[in-house]
Amino acid sequence: MRWQSILAIYILFWAFSVFLVLPxxxxTAQEAGADLVPGQAESAPVSFNARKIFLRTTxxxxxxxxxxxxxxxxxxxTxxxxxxxH
Incomplete structure (x- = not known):
C-alpha cells in the first residue's frame, strides 16, 4: 500500500473517530451546576476542550x-x- 493511501485512510478513520469521541x-450546565445563558440550549456543553477531543480522537x-x-x-x-x- 502506498503512503498516500495510508494517509488518506488514516484521515478517514480520524474523521470518523471524531464523531465517536465527541459525546x-x-x-451540561445542569450537571455542572452552572447557570444557563439566556437562549442557551439545555443540552449545550458547559465547556469545550479541543485538545482533549483532539487527543482522544487521535x-x-x-x-x-x-x-x-x-x-x-x-x-x-478477506x-x-x-x-x-455463493
Missing part, C-alpha cells in the same frame, strides 16, 4: 487504523470470507 465526557483513530492495517497485511478477514451468497 463522551460532555457535561488515539481512537490510531488504534482502529492499526487494526485495519494489520488486517490488510495479515489477511485476517472479501471471500464475507461472501455469504
Amino acid at each position: 463522551f465526557g460532555v457535561r 488515539i481512537v483513530a490510531t488504534v482502529l487504523f492499526l487494526i485495519f492495517y494489520c488486517n490488510y497485511v495479515f489477511g485476517w478477514v 472479501a471471500d470470507m464475507l461472501d455469504w451468497v
Whole structure:
C-alpha cells in the first residue's frame, strides 16, 4: 500500500473517530451546576476542550487504523470470507 493511501485512510478513520469521541465526557450546565445563558440550549456543553477531543480522537483513530492495517497485511478477514451468497 502506498503512503498516500495510508494517509488518506488514516484521515478517514480520524474523521470518523471524531464523531465517536465527541459525546463522551460532555457535561451540561445542569450537571455542572452552572447557570444557563439566556437562549442557551439545555443540552449545550458547559465547556469545550479541543485538545482533549483532539487527543482522544487521535488515539481512537490510531488504534482502529492499526487494526485495519494489520488486517490488510495479515489477511485476517478477506472479501471471500464475507461472501455469504455463493
